Each structure stands twice: as C-alpha cells, then as structure tokens.
Amino acid sequence: MMKISPPLQEVTLLRRYKRFLADVRDADGNEFTVHCPNTGSMKNCVVEGGPCWISDSGNPKRKYRHTLEVTSTPGGFRAGVNTGRANALVQEVIERGLVPELAGYDSIRREVPYGEERSRIDLLLEGSAGPCYVEVKNVTLETGSGEGQFPDAVSARGAKHLRELQRLAESGVRTVLFYCVQHTGIERVLPAREIDPDYTAALEEAVAAGVEVLAYGARIEPDEIALERAIPFSLGQG
Template sequence: MDFTPPLQKGTLLKRYKRFLADVKLEDGSEITIHCPNTGSMKNCLFPGETVWFSTSDNPKRKYPHTWEISATPEQHLIGINTGRANALAEEAIKSGVITELSGYANIKREVKYGDENSRIDILLSDDTQPLCYVEVKSCTLLEQTVGYFPDSVTARGQKHLRELMHMVSLGHRAVLLFVVQHSGINLVQAAEHIDPQYALLLKQAVNSGVEVLAYQTEISATSSIITRSCKVIV
C-alpha cells in the first residue's frame, strides 16, 4: 500500500477528545489532525516525537489531515490508522503473502454474518472448500518485547470471538488475523492483564477450532505492506 499523495510530517503535541491530535509542523505552525484510532493507544503516544499524516481533498471534511504513523523514542514506527489493517490484509491475501489464506477464488469485505449483528472483515470463498471468515485486528501495543491485543477492554472484540466460534460450529473456517502495525513487535499474545475475558475467549476459540495468525507490517513514510508472519502465543 503506497501513500498517495505522500505523507507529511510534524511533531506530536498531544492527543485529545479521542479523535483529535495537535501537531507542530516544520515551519513552526500548529494544526489539528484526525486520529483514526478508537483504542487507548497505550504506549503509542509520544509527544515530541515525529508523526506522519495524510491529507484528503474532500472539502466537506472539518479536519482534512489524518494521523497515519508515529515514531517512538526508540525509533520504531507504529501504524496509527487502524482502518488500514483490513486493506493491508486483503492486499497480502491477494498477493499470496499470507500463505495460510491462499487458494480462494473470491474475496469480499464487510459481509454481514453471525448471531450478534456483526460484519466479518474479510470473507473468502471457493467452490472447492468451506467458507473462510477472517476477523482482522490491528496490534500496536508493545510492552517489554511482546505485542499485546487489545490495548483496552473490548466488548466488540469479545463478540467477534464468539461469532468466529459459531462459524466453526457451522462447519466453516474461521481465522483471527493480527496485523502487527509496530516495527518493534515480533511476538503477539492476548493482553490478559488488560482484558482477561478476551484472553479467556481467545483460548476457548482456539480450542474450538478458530485459527489465529499474526503478520508483521513493514512501515515507512511512503508505504505500508505486510511482509512476514510472526509468532502468536495463546
């Protein structure tokens, strides 16, 4: 995924009201940009460090700039825009990078399914094999040397695990895919210390036949692309 037009950069001042962030530009001026991340962004907020943002030409947008990437004091890069995860996953499936999800003729996004009024991020289908339901999650929380999900209690994430288990019970294939958008993360596991119920449900999901994958994203100011798998501990 290339960033077109190219991203601009500035220095993070603060994030506030959940969806806003103030950034200082290289010429000393300050702007407010949209923060496309509904999570706590724990260990992702570093005032004084560099951020990169995209710009929309939609005249109806109150805040035309969108926060895309942050640098950490250790110079790791973090993909802040969680909305990019689904597109990155689709791109990697189509290109064959995610080998576990190759071989399907059709791919659809945001398809209604389940018993709890849900939409699956990616639905893979083929006449020769069962439907494959893929739930995509963006992982950005790094603690010590481990990447954790979620970064806050997530009732929505718990619901998605129940839906995936239900799909397995119906004879379909169900996959939870962590898209790792943090260059410092090489291992992913459930954040039991943050959301113990999610961690418990994840164990139940794996025991019921839900597959769990994690893939690392290579991030730069010009592009973002899924490149390789990384280990998951359940």
C-alpha cells in the same frame, strides 16, 4: 504493499486527546488539529514532541482535513495507528498470495453480515473448499522485548467477534483471526491478559473450538506500508 500517494507528511505530535483528535506542528511552526482514527488507548504509541506522520485528504471542507497515520513509539519504532488501513493491508497480501495459509480462494468480499450478534466479517474468502471467515485486528501495543499484545484497551466488540467466530468454527466453518501488526518493533503477539481478561478468555475458548490465529508484521514508510513477515502468536499460558 500499500502505496501512499502523496507520501505521508512528517510533523511533530503535540498531544492526542478526546480519543479522535490530535494536535500537531509542521516544519513551518503551524499548529493544527488532525483526525485520529483509532478507538483504542494507543498505549505506548504516543510520544509528545516526537515525530509522527499524517495524510492529507485534500478536502478543505472536511472539519479535520488531515489524518494521523503513523506515530513514533517510546522505543524508537513506528506504529500505524490508522486502524482503517488494516483490512486493506490484509486483503492485499492474501490476494497477492503472500499468506500461504490463506491461498487458493477465488474471491474476497468485505464487511459481509453474519452471526447471531449482527456482526460483519472483515473478509469473507470463498472457493471450492468452502468459505473462510477472516476477522482482522490491528496490533500496536508493544510491551517490551518485542512482545506485542492485543487489545490495548478493554474491547467488548473484540470479544463479541470471537464468540461469532467460535460459533462458526463449532459448526465446521473455517475461521481465522488475523492480527495485522502495524508496529515495526513487535516480533510476537499475545493476548493482553491484564488489560482485558474477558477478551483473553474468549480468545482461549475460540482457539480451543478451532479458530485459527495468524499474525503478520508490517514495514512502515512514508510512501508505503506493507505486511511482509509472519509473526509467532501464543496464548502465553504457563
């Protein structure tokens, strides 16, 4: 589990705008702007006037000292919108042996350059059986009845990563797409066909080529975030 110290501060979300900014109000009525570390649309993750949680860098010299970490959703769930936490969350559960599919590796390296399109793999697992390339994606789009989808906006970068993984898989290297589901209401994951058909097509080709897909869901609290449960993934065809 990822301990958060000091715990996240609960505030009221006023609005999210310009993609990387959000205005909030604290319990004393002070309004201020925080950094929003999420490049997606955050569809179904923004409730203006609802509670959200922020972290404090403790650095008064930062332009935006605070960071938006968790939001409330229209369905009353919590969504971890700081995509920068996803890699660490996944690395932690792998190192603790909580992902049986990825057990038995001796070491993990992060952000290792690879591929024809000058990519960096999020996690490179290495051991006697050979390497395993793990690409991590943060899932927060819930579309109803526990269904989660990725991406929440057109993602040319996501499709690029799938092409890179597919090439490795076709050459016999183990590759894994790991959906880090930072949303307490998502119980299964599918590709967002209507939002990004190109990503969906690339995902179908990658899976056909041997790229494995895993999805794990998170418990989200002000003082810790932890991936605790495997979640079914489906291409949703037919």
